[in-house]
Amino acid sequence: MMNNSEGFLYFLKGIKHFYQKKKVLSIDELGIIPGEIFGILGPSGAGKSTLLRLLNFLEKPTYGTIFYSGEKYGSDYPLPQLPVIREITTVFQNPILLNTTVYKNVIYPLKIRGMKVEKKKVMDLLTLVGLSEKACSPAIKLSGGEAQRVALARALVFNPRVLLLDEPTANLDPANISIIERLITQTNKTNKTTIIIVTHNIFQAKRLCSRVLLLNEGKPVELNTAKNFFENPECNFAKSFIEGKIIY
Numbered sequence: 267m268m269n270n271s272e273g274f275l276y277f278l279k280g281i282k283h284f285y286q287k288k289k290v291l292s293i294d295e296l297g298i299i300p301g302e303i304f305g306i307l308g309p310s311g312a313g314k315s316t317l318l319r320l321l322n323f324l325e326k327p328t329y330g331t332i333f334y335s336g337e338k339y340g341s342d343y344p345l346p347q348l349p350v351i352r353e354i355t356t357v358f359q360n361p362i363l364l365n366t367t368v369y370k371n372v373i374y375p376l377k378i379r380g381m382k383v384e385k386k387k388v389m390d391l392l393t394l395v396g397l398s399e400k401a402c403s404p405a406i407k408l409s410g411g412e413a414q415r416v417a418l419a420r421a422l423v424f425n426p427r428v429l430l431l432d433e434p435t436a437n438l439d440p441a442n443i444s445i446i447e448r449l450i451t452q453t454n455k456t457n458k459t460t461i462i463i464v465t466h467n468i469f470q471a472k473r474l475c476s477r478v479l480l481l482n483e484g485k486p487v488e489l490n491t492a493k494n495f496f497e498n499p500e501c502n503f504a505k506s507f508i509e510g511k512i513i514y
């Protein structure tokens with residue numbers, strides 16, 4: 267099969283995804299560049315979370331192929347094996363924490379991967395998210411913003427190759443948003459982590475992303491550099507979306 271996947275970490279080709287008989291995603295071609303921060307925008311129900319689920323290989327697309335790191339996965343191929351899946355991690359909007367301490371939550375991914383736990387590194391990470399003093403506190407007693415920061419620390423502790431973020435700062439106050447955004451940028455710069463973020467917050471996308479994709483009703487409407495998208499969008503739908511005129 268001919269493809270243009272070269273140079274991309276992910277390359278989606280002929281993706282169509284259905285829930286029951288409803289087509290919720292339809293993407294002819296989409297490449298994600300290694301080391302970029304890629305934003306997925308769009309009204310509610312546009313298919314953003316579905317796209318993230320496919321990128322995390324939580325489910326197979328109904329049709330089409332996902333090239334990841336040069337290998338083919340998708341409707342005609344099996345899902346990746348555990349070592350590949352474990353390179354990728356998702357932080358959800360309402361993370362589920364284990365009913366134990368903050369510290370044990372953060373080291374959990376190291377344990378299941380059989381990786382060494384270096385206490386100092388874990389504590390440094392907790393300091394970065396402003397939670398070193400709560401390392402021994404039960405995770406269930408945390409506020410929403412604190413829980414979200416633990417979830418991010420837990421995602422970053424094993425230095426993932428891909429970090430998928432689904433509305434990571436929805437419902438958080440500006441202080442928490444800024445801690446999380448700083449860590450996202452820093453992780454991308456320091457570790458060259460490829461980061462794909464779904465956000466309703468166009469200002470956040472503008473602050474963080476190198477490129478953005480605008481989805482509507484499961485289809486790409488505009489794919490552009492963040493700079494061009496926000497300063498000079500190509501299509502009217504994007505213009506209206508940025509101006510907050512899309513009602514959803």
Ligand SMILES: Nc1ncnc2c1ncn2[C@@H]1O[C@H](COP(=O)(O)OP(=O)(O)OP(=O)(O)O)[C@@H](O)[C@H]1O
Binds near residue numbers: 285290310312314
């Ligand atoms: N498990 C599922 N079963 C059936 N339909 C689903 C399922 N998950 C999502 N959908 C439908 O697929 C469509 C896309 O949903 P998705 O959650 O990907 O949108 P979204 O852009 O992330 O929306 P939001 O911004 O509201 O989170 C919606 O119409 C939704 O109702």
